[in-house]
Amino acid sequence: MRNLQTTLIFLQIISLSLCGWLPVEREVKIEWDPESTPLEIKTNSVLGSNDHVYVFFYSAEGQLSGGVVLRFGSTPHYWLLYCSPSYTNFPVKLPSTADKVWRITLTRTAGVRIVIQCNEVEVLNILLSYSTCRYPYWRSYWNRDVAKIQFHSSDTASDYYGSQPVSCTGLKAEWRTAIRTTTKFPVVPGTVVEVNCIESRALNKGSSEVTCTSGTEFIFNLNEPECINTGTKTMMYKVYTNVDRIEMNRKKVREYQLQLIYENSRIHIKETSFMALISDEYLEKDT
Structure with a gap:
């Protein structure tokens, strides 16, 4: 029976590894940048167990760069290392299932921001600042680039970690108009x-x-x-030609049935016996 249980656990680990999950090792620095690759952690701790997730961030030189702690008390709490004054309640209710996948994302596009999702539900989105962080020296830690993570020896909740592919939710915003x-x-x-x-x-x-x-x-x-507007129209236009050789002070006017083809903000004019490429200032619509 013991051999069977060992085999099943081994197969479960292999299956999770193939899906991108790796068993958590404590007190080992792991190459990871949560800014470019959100960190995901699997837990199955229940509320009231007092289990903890302890994940610390480090720079490439090994300097502490912040960290996130999650506690499964009677109510769930979070603590941002060198920022939060104490364990703090999440602003929203967490999913009730014991099996949870936490996604921790660090962004710096407009200040330092920590976003935490639980089972794809956003449960924390906080911009670190002197008003949200208790410690005045928080910037000394959180402004450092993060290149490594480490699960602390006090971590009793983290089972697996990894980064699962993020689904595509739609076309790029700048594409959608065209x-x-x-x-x-x-x-x-x-x-x-x-x-x-x-x-x-x-x-x-x-x-x-x-x-x-x-x-x-x-x-x-x-x-x-990239979509470029094109189109065709047929209308009567007056085309002003060069100064008439006989009457130098008069412009000669000819009328053509022309086909206008708009392309790249220029106008191609085509007629059975006449073809030209001219700009808007030489055209006057016949009214």
Whole structure:
């Protein structure tokens, strides 16, 4: 029976490893940057167990750069190393299931921000500042670049750690006004998404297929998708030619049935017996 239990545990570890999960080792510095790769931790501790997650951040030189502590007391608490005055209640209710996946993200796009998700529910989003941190020297730690993590020996809750792929949730914001897709989001990373222009007369000068990486980020083989407005109209225009050779002070006016083709903000004019490329200032619509 003991051999069977050992085998099952071993198979479970292998299965989790294949899914991107690694068993937690305490007091070992691990190469990890939670700013570029959110850290995910699996726990199955229940409230009231008083189990803790202790994960500390370190710079490449081994200097302490902050850290996150989670406590499973009668109510769940968090503590940000060298910032929080004490264990603090989460601002929202956590998922009730014992099996939890915590995602810890560090961002620096506008100050130092810690975002914690539990089973894909955002439970903490805090901008570190002198008003949110008790310790006046918090910047000395949290402003350092993070290159390593370490699970402290006091950690009794963390079972596995890793970084699972983040699903793609939609097209990039800057694409959405001109580009569309029939793909239904969310999709898993690696999914090829076909895109085309919303306007029927627009031309996509970039890739017609993009590959999801995470969130709203995509890669493409050619150029980035870009829709250029094109179109055709047929109207009467007066085209002013050069000064008439006979009457030097008069401009000669000719009328043509022209086809206007708009392309890249220029106007191509085409007529059976006449072809020219001219700019807007030489055209006057016939009224």
